[in-house]
Structures are given as C-alpha cells and as structure tokens.
Amino acid sequence: MLAPARHTANWENDEVSVAIPYSAAGVGTTVIVVSKFTGRILLMDVGDGAVRDLLSTGSLDFVNEIDLVIITHGHFDHVGGLWTLLGFLRMLERKDPLNILVPRGCIEVMNIVRGFKESYLDTIPFQINVFELQHGSGFDTDFFKVKAMGVEHYGMENDTDRDILMPAVGYRVQIGESVISYTGDSRMCQSLIDLVSGADLAVIEATHEQHPNPSRKVHLLELEAR
Numbered sequence: 001m002l003a004p005a006r007h008t009a010n011w012e013n014d015e016v017s018v019a020i021p022y023s024a025a026g027v028g029t030t031v032i033v034v035s036k037f038t039g040r041i042l043l044m045d046v047g048d049g050a051v052r053d054l055l056s057t058g059s060l061d062f063v064n065e066i067d068l069v070i071i072t073h074g075h076f077d078h079v080g081g082l083w084t085l086l087g088f089l090r091m092l093e094r095k096d097p098l099n100i101l102v103p104r105g106c107i108e109v110m111n112i113v114r115g116f117k118e119s120y121l122d123t124i125p126f127q128i129n130v131f132e133l134q135h136g137s138g139f140d141t142d143f144f145k146v147k148a149m150g151v152e153h154y155g156m157e158n159d160t161d162r163d164i165l166m167p168a169v170g171y172r173v174q175i176g177e178s179v180i181s182y183t184g185d186s187r188m189c190q191s192l193i194d195l196v197s198g199a200d201l202a203v204i205e206a207t208h209e210q211h212p213n214p215s216r217k218v219h220l221l222e223l224e225a226r
C-alpha cells in the first residue's frame with residue numbers, strides 16, 4: 001500500500017494556501033491553491049478523486065469557488081477527475097464560466113470537454129472554455145496571474161518503444177506578491193529550472209528514487225527535483 005504521507009502536502013503564507021490532497025504518478029494528482037483574501041480556487045491538474053479531495057478540504061460551496069483550472073498535460077492521472085468535476089459543477093448549477101488552461105494540442109482535455117458538452121447539450125448552466133497555451137503565453141483572472149512554460153515530458157503515445165515528446169507545460173502562478181511554480185511529470189530541462197527559479201513555492205512532481213531504465217526519458221528522480 002502507498003504510504004499516505006508520501007503523497008500529501010500542505011503549505012501556506014499570508015496570501016495563499018496550497019493543498020496537495022493526493023499525488024502519485026499513475027494514480028492521480030490534484031493541487032488546490034486558495035487565495036486567502038478572496039477564497040477563490042485555482043485547481044492545478046484534476047486527477048481521479050479531485051472532487052472528493054475538494055470536498056474533504058471545504059464545503060459544497062467551496063467547490064464552486066473554482067476560478068480557474070490549469071492542466072499540465074493530458075495523461076490520465078492528471079485529467080481523470082475532470083469529467084466528475086464538470087458533472088459536479090453542473091449539479092451545483094454553477095453560473096460562472098469555467099476556464100481551463102491546457103498545453104497546445106492536449107487532445108485528452110479537448111475530448112473530455114467535447115464529450116461532456118455533447119452529452120448534456122443545453123443543460124449545462126455554465127460555459128466551459130478551454131484555452132491552449134504554449135511556452136511564454138499567459139492567462140490572467142482577477143485573482144490569479146498564470147504564465148505557461150513548455151517543459152519536457154515524454155510519453156508512450158505510440159506503438160514503438162520510442163519515447164515521444166507530448167504537449168506539456170509547467171505554470172508560474174502569481175497570487176498577490178506570491179509566486180507558485182508547478183510542473184507535473186516533467187524531466188530535467190532548462191525551462192523547468194527557469195520555471196521554479198525565485199518562486200515562493202515550487203511544486204515539482206518526482207516519481208522515482210532511482211532511475212528505472214537509463215535508456216528511457218522518464219520523470220524526474222526525487223533527487224533531481226530537490
């Protein structure tokens with residue numbers, strides 16, 4: 001069994017609180033960022049169980065405080081909870097638009113959102129907008145200023161043994177004067193170093209204690225992340 005303490009974390013300062021209710025590669029990752037002044041939420045990746053994790057952090061109304069969803073890449077352990085989140089917000093009769101940021105070419109999220117819209121047609125009481133970001137592009141709301149930076153994440157989205165680069169970004173998020181950096185499943189690359197430099201908090205996903213196969217372009221090792 002996975003030891004829970006290795007997969008959860010919490011951090012806060014005067015302006016922002018960050019909860020990682022659960023993160024494990026191949027299972028699910030969700031990071032909940034809350035602006036302390038406004039109570040608004042930035043959700044970073046929507047792994048399986050994200051709604052359950054949000055409800056364990058706050059109330060029903062808390063879930064409706066989601067201001068923005070940012071997704072690092074389309075692997076199932078980072079988007080698996082998105083359908084449930086959309087269904088939950090529909091059940092709550094959310095009125096505010098839901099904006100979702102993805103790396104350009106993230107077909108998984110496009111397909112989830114398209115399927116959800118096609119399934120429920122005109123019974124979804126809120127707009128769902130997906131914005132494709134690439135290296136250097138930004139997106140600001142009244143509460144969160146977000147900048148995307150391309151990072152290297154190789155997947156096995158082919159039928160060979162060759163690792164191929166998939167659409168993946170890390171994010172720098174500014175809340176007031178605080179800066180939080182986040183990257184999911186990246187490997188070591190210059191933009192990852194730029195992404196986390198000077199941040200008040202860097203949330204860096206690392207998978208292995210030791211390199212499982214030196215010929216494969218895998219996620220960060222824990223030591224590399226540190």
Ligand SMILES: [Zn+2]
Binds near residue numbers: 073075153184185
């Ligand atoms: Zn991944």
